[in-house]
Amino acid sequence: DGLLTRLPNLPVVLMQAGCADPITPRWDLVRRIADKHKSLIMGCGYVGEVWDDETEYPYPNYLRRIEALTKAVGADRMMWGTDWPWFEDKFKYKQGVDSIRKHAHFMSADQKADFLGRTAARFMGVMCDDVYDCRARQGYRPSGYCAVDQPTVRRRALPFHSRQCG
Numbered sequence: 001d002g003l004l005t006r007l008p009n010l011p012v013v014l015m016q017a018g019c020a021d022p023i024t025p026r027w028d029l030v031r032r033i034a035d036k037h038k039s040l041i042m043g044c045g046y047v048g049e050v051w052d053d054e055t056e057y058p059y060p061n062y063l064r065r066i067e068a069l070t071k072a073v074g075a076d077r078m079m080w081g082t083d084w085p086w087f088e089d090k091f092k093y094k095q096g097v098d099s100i101r102k103h104a105h106f107m108s109a110d111q112k113a114d115f116l117g118r119t120a121a122r123f124m125g126v127m128c129d130d131v132y133d134c135r136a137r138q139g140y141r142p143s144g145y146c147a148v149d150q151p152t153v154r155r156r157a158l159p160f161h162s163r164q165c166g
Contacts, residue, residue, distance in 0.1 A: 004037040011123050013041045013079060021048030022068040034073050041123060042069055044115075045081030057095050058103035066115075067106045075111035079120045 004012060018030035027048065034040050044066065053059040069078055082096050091099075100112055107115065 001033050001036070004033070004040060008037070009039060011039050011041060012037075013043045013123065015043040015045065016049050016083075017042045017044060017047045017065075017069060019049045021050045022065050022072065024048075027068075027072075031072050034077070038077070040073075040077070041119060042073055042078045043081055044069065044078055045083035046086070051087070051090060053090070055090055057091065058099040059091065063099060063104060063106075066100070066104060070107060070111065070115075075107060075114040076119055078115050079123065080116050 004010070014030070014034075018027070018033075020027040020030045022030075034042070047062065047065040047069065050065070051062070053061045066078075080097075080100065082091075082093060084093070087096075097116065100107070100116060104112060
């Protein structure tokens with residue numbers, strides 16, 4: 001809280017959403033800090049350090065936690081992640097993305113685009129077009145699994161200066 005108070009415009013990612021389960025009272029402290037500091041972004045690779053879905057796709061308990069975070073801070077302050085390789089025995093990359101794309105009915109298409117890629121691009125100070133173009137120049141071919149491959153994401157400019165890629 002002190003660092004964010006002294007540097008209010010510094011974007012900071014709180015990994016694992018603060019290591020507090022957002023569907024329990026333990027998350028109240030994290031939420032109060034997030035409410036106070038709008039530059040705080042929730043990393044969602046292993047939300048609350050809880051995984052109680054085992055291999056049950058589409059991971060209903062995970063989705064409940066993501067829904068709670070979406071309501072609390074907004075998808076524009078959340079970054080999707082996998083916490084790979086620690087979760088490889090629970091789900092594959094495509095299943096993790098599809099759990100959001102196909103089953104996060106509590107999110108609009110725009111919120112899904114924020115969560116799956118735009119928030120990360122904003123945090124890194126690039127535009128999604130730049131990410132896509134850089135990857136294409138490096139031989140990347142869209143797989144259909146990456147948020148920046150989605151046309152709605154590529155067309156949206158972000159309010160940050162783009163960086164040149166090498």
